[in-house]
Amino acid sequence: MDNILFFGDSLTAGYGLENAATESFPAIIDTKINAAGLNYRVMNAGLSGDTTAGGLSRLDYWLNKPITVFVLELGINDIRRGVPPQTIQKNLQAIIDAVKSKYPSAKFVLLGMEIPVFLGGQIAEEFNGIYRKLATINQMPLVPFLLAGVMGIKHLNLQDRLHPSAQGYKIVAETVWPVLKAVL
Incomplete structure (x- = not known):
């Protein structure tokens, strides 16, 4: 069985959900993988509050397991911290x-984030461009905005307005699944 590693922050971890093991978007995608009869095991390496520097420091632990597909979702906490x-x-x-x-034949999917330009001006424009640049440079599939169709919609988010609700994560999974399925 091949491993798919979802590597990210609270959005990957399923922060605030009643049951992240079944309601996070990696868990929902795992259900889709099983329903499609694909032979992959999903590993959720989401860590609430993580930054790109934090992810880099904890990466070796996760690379001790063989990785066939690496799904990367980090960066929003960095920009929030300046x-x-x-x-x-x-x-x-x-x-x-x-x-x-470590895994030259691993496939990648990059999950992009965006912040409204009216909140950050030039910094927002630079941040919003990171994911497209990386996807192009590394020739990897990109989900341009992980929270498309969810961000700013009250009933699809927790009270903090930052993290999707269980219903919101269903939409996030539908956003990620076509890109990931094409890789699988």
């Missing part, structure tokens, strides 16, 4: 390079 977009891009590239070095 980390420059150039540093975020550098750290994401370092994560990609480390996975490629």
